[in-house]
Amino acid sequence: MKNHIYKHIELTGTSTLTIEDAVANALKRANKTVKRLCWFQVLETRGNIDKGKVHHWQVPLKIGSAIDD
Amino acid sequence: MKNHIYKHIELTGTSTLTIEDAVANALKRANKTVKRLCWFQVLETRGNIDKGKVHHWQVPLKIGSAIDD
Amino acid sequence: MKNHIYKHIELTGTSTLTIEDAVANALKRANKTVKRLCWFQVLETRGNIDKGKVHHWQVPLKIGSAIDD
Amino acid sequence: MKNHIYKHIELTGTSTLTIEDAVANALKRANKTVKRLCWFQVLETRGNIDKGKVHHWQVPLKIGSAIDD
Amino acid sequence: MKNHIYKHIELTGTSTLTIEDAVANALKRANKTVKRLCWFQVLETRGNIDKGKVHHWQVPLKIGSAIDD
Amino acid sequence: MKNHIYKHIELTGTSTLTIEDAVANALKRANKTVKRLCWFQVLETRGNIDKGKVHHWQVPLKIGSAIDD
Amino acid sequence: MKNHIYKHIELTGTSTLTIEDAVANALKRANKTVKRLCWFQVLETRGNIDKGKVHHWQVPLKIGSAIDD
Amino acid sequence: MKNHIYKHIELTGTSTLTIEDAVANALKRANKTVKRLCWFQVLETRGNIDKGKVHHWQVPLKIGSAIDD
Amino acid sequence: MKNHIYKHIELTGTSTLTIEDAVANALKRANKTVKRLCWFQVLETRGNIDKGKVHHWQVPLKIGSAIDD
Amino acid sequence: MKNHIYKHIELTGTSTLTIEDAVANALKRANKTVKRLCWFQVLETRGNIDKGKVHHWQVPLKIGSAIDD
Amino acid sequence: MKNHIYKHIELTGTSTLTIEDAVANALKRANKTVKRLCWFQVLETRGNIDKGKVHHWQVPLKIGSAIDD
Amino acid sequence: MKNHIYKHIELTGTSTLTIEDAVANALKRANKTVKRLCWFQVLETRGNIDKGKVHHWQVPLKIGSAIDD
Numbered sequence: 001m002k003n004h005i006y007k008h009i010e011l012t013g014t015s016t017l018t019i020e021d022a023v024a025n026a027l028k029r030a031n032k033t034v035k036r037l038c039w040f041q042v043l044e045t046r047g048n049i050d051k052g053k054v055h056h057w058q059v060p061l062k063i064g065s066a067i068d069d
Numbered sequence: 070m071k072n073h074i075y076k077h078i079e080l081t082g083t084s085t086l087t088i089e090d091a092v093a094n095a096l097k098r099a100n101k102t103v104k105r106l107c108w109f110q111v112l113e114t115r116g117n118i119d120k121g122k123v124h125h126w127q128v129p130l131k132i133g134s135a136i137d138d
Numbered sequence: 139m140k141n142h143i144y145k146h147i148e149l150t151g152t153s154t155l156t157i158e159d160a161v162a163n164a165l166k167r168a169n170k171t172v173k174r175l176c177w178f179q180v181l182e183t184r185g186n187i188d189k190g191k192v193h194h195w196q197v198p199l200k201i202g203s204a205i206d207d
Numbered sequence: 208m209k210n211h212i213y214k215h216i217e218l219t220g221t222s223t224l225t226i227e228d229a230v231a232n233a234l235k236r237a238n239k240t241v242k243r244l245c246w247f248q249v250l251e252t253r254g255n256i257d258k259g260k261v262h263h264w265q266v267p268l269k270i271g272s273a274i275d276d
Numbered sequence: 277m278k279n280h281i282y283k284h285i286e287l288t289g290t291s292t293l294t295i296e297d298a299v300a301n302a303l304k305r306a307n308k309t310v311k312r313l314c315w316f317q318v319l320e321t322r323g324n325i326d327k328g329k330v331h332h333w334q335v336p337l338k339i340g341s342a343i344d345d
Numbered sequence: 346m347k348n349h350i351y352k353h354i355e356l357t358g359t360s361t362l363t364i365e366d367a368v369a370n371a372l373k374r375a376n377k378t379v380k381r382l383c384w385f386q387v388l389e390t391r392g393n394i395d396k397g398k399v400h401h402w403q404v405p406l407k408i409g410s411a412i413d414d
Numbered sequence: 415m416k417n418h419i420y421k422h423i424e425l426t427g428t429s430t431l432t433i434e435d436a437v438a439n440a441l442k443r444a445n446k447t448v449k450r451l452c453w454f455q456v457l458e459t460r461g462n463i464d465k466g467k468v469h470h471w472q473v474p475l476k477i478g479s480a481i482d483d
Numbered sequence: 484m485k486n487h488i489y490k491h492i493e494l495t496g497t498s499t500l501t502i503e504d505a506v507a508n509a510l511k512r513a514n515k516t517v518k519r520l521c522w523f524q525v526l527e528t529r530g531n532i533d534k535g536k537v538h539h540w541q542v543p544l545k546i547g548s549a550i551d552d
Numbered sequence: 553m554k555n556h557i558y559k560h561i562e563l564t565g566t567s568t569l570t571i572e573d574a575v576a577n578a579l580k581r582a583n584k585t586v587k588r589l590c591w592f593q594v595l596e597t598r599g600n601i602d603k604g605k606v607h608h609w610q611v612p613l614k615i616g617s618a619i620d621d
Numbered sequence: 622m623k624n625h626i627y628k629h630i631e632l633t634g635t636s637t638l639t640i641e642d643a644v645a646n647a648l649k650r651a652n653k654t655v656k657r658l659c660w661f662q663v664l665e666t667r668g669n670i671d672k673g674k675v676h677h678w679q680v681p682l683k684i685g686s687a688i689d690d
Numbered sequence: 691m692k693n694h695i696y697k698h699i700e701l702t703g704t705s706t707l708t709i710e711d712a713v714a715n716a717l718k719r720a721n722k723t724v725k726r727l728c729w730f731q732v733l734e735t736r737g738n739i740d741k742g743k744v745h746h747w748q749v750p751l752k753i754g755s756a757i758d759d
Numbered sequence: 760m761k762n763h764i765y766k767h768i769e770l771t772g773t774s775t776l777t778i779e780d781a782v783a784n785a786l787k788r789a790n791k792t793v794k795r796l797c798w799f800q801v802l803e804t805r806g807n808i809d810k811g812k813v814h815h816w817q818v819p820l821k822i823g824s825a826i827d828d
Contacts, residue, residue, distance in 0.1 A: 003565070006563065006566075012696040027121055027123065038118055040116055077216075125349075141496070154279070163279050210358070210367070210370050215355035256315060256339075260300065286490070363639075365571065373605075384598065397658060417774050419771065424628070424629035424683075481788065511812075514810075527731065530713075535727060555703070558704075558750075572640065591668065594666035646762050
């Protein structure tokens, strides 16, 4: 039986809209250069503030992709 | 004065839509079999990926319910 | 070169709608009394439950503001 | 040689008196429905406040009980 | 429906007697200058030692108070 | 698309042999009363000692099982 | 100006009575063999259970003592 | 015997020079508005980068000050 | 004197056999593309379950390799 | 009723073979100089690498021993 | 409005001199192969010892760099 | 092949000058009574304050030394 190996990378996605959109932006970017993305984990949820409102949501992610043995 | 006791359970809710919807799905399910749900706490936010997009948000929760002394 | 100093405060924002709205409510309140808000960090995501549904999202935040040296 | 298995549950005990009494209340309640309680671990110590005094101590516990193999 | 906001402060209470008394001392002091105290959380339990006995219990607390929106 | 819900339980498995055997013992026991076990996570690795040797490996686990929505 | 050095040891104190008494028992014991005890920090609060009641409180401590440079 | 109370605040000090200087800058600023500063604890050590070199060290601190009972 | 620099990568190794074999599989794979592997650290021990037994051990690792200055 | 006191020490055991063997080596060594060893807890699992294979497993342990009151 | 993405890498910098110098060495090395370095975070501070003195400071860092969307 | 064993001790070094000097002071002291010191890890960085300035840096360390098997 084949034993898979997964490689982890970390990215911070950002968005002016929602936490979910910041995650989507990071995954879209990872998908351009990394094959076979499998799972992600939100490491933190933070952001910067402009005029008393969220300016950008900043969401650091750990992302796992399957690599060939 | 009565001293309440709370019981904690852990569930992972999932959703293709949002983090909030994954939480709602877990609470809806807990509510079928557990009485007097009081509070929840998100333990982690993660998910799986399909074609570079979030496939399912996976949100493990700790949920507290009041139980009779 | 000027060395900035940042002061941190902690607030819990709440909302019946979304996590993002709970954050926005906390920042709106902080902005009434604190100048030059810069960044925030979500410390936890939790809430209370009514009839098996999220009643209020409760989102404790650490918020940083620049202060004069 | 027999290998024991332990099951863990989580309860929050409360008391208007002391931390120790909150723990005792949780154990007394667990003892009504769970057999062979063995150990507990305090997860957190918190409470609510009324008129500047502790109203209820709230003490979440992890409790272990031996179960038959 | 009104969305409450809570402000958090941190104090260390001390006492020569018990952990509970150290908490009570910190809350009594907070109550002099902060309105509408709601909850507290013990962050740590420590102390200093004199002649092989506890001299002062030192109990850092996070305390939450409701603030007007 | 169906959104799965997972329930988490915690058990400590023990073994005089290996960490892997302690995990296997806990899963075997869980499998008697819980359907559709999916995943586990080792929370800690510990044990008791007899005559300078490991007597029992004690391995607390979090175990997830799929439950019907 | 003299720079002090502190040595840390770890003990678990136990008591059938209270958390405070378990700490006192550990300090009393440390004081027999270690000079100039200065401070302690509670690492965890746990215990074993007999007939649904706390049998022994078990309180692991880190204890600091001043040593000569 | 008097039981002291300590209030905690959090600041981030910055410096282009060293970690120690970032701490000193934060304490100097705190000392302008807070009386009887007693202790500090470094929460994190971080910074921003310009042309491959540290631009500013950023050192978040928790600072304790004695307040009257 | 030369100051070494180490680069860290994260992989999850899997195995149907043991924790040690999952680690070995991850290192074997890393060794195909990364030179001068030096150390590793197990970040977590988990796995999936099939018919009440461990199907695959999943062991996320942080791996350090020396890189030229 | 007698209140036991436990002293904790920390050792790192190593082995070229398995995690279990590294633990056994540390306990064997502790047993030469410390009486009445009772329990251990694995703090971390790590190792060094030679030619793409585990060279030594390194397993830091906390070990508890009963001491006379 | 553009949403930035940041990639994180981890390096350990070393130095015989200071913590700051170990960080500088890691950043200098990262700057050779990674564009647009933005921030870093110290993960740990450690080192090896020779003849009772620090031989090398070892400072693992997480480093963030902006990448094109 | 020989399997080394390492013993860990914990000290807090202090200095009026720098973090590095506080570490050096602790190692110098450890070297008087412990043979074959190998590595150290900074556990925390803190200090006390006098007149708005750092009075003593206080740096708790874990120190590892090789012991004979």
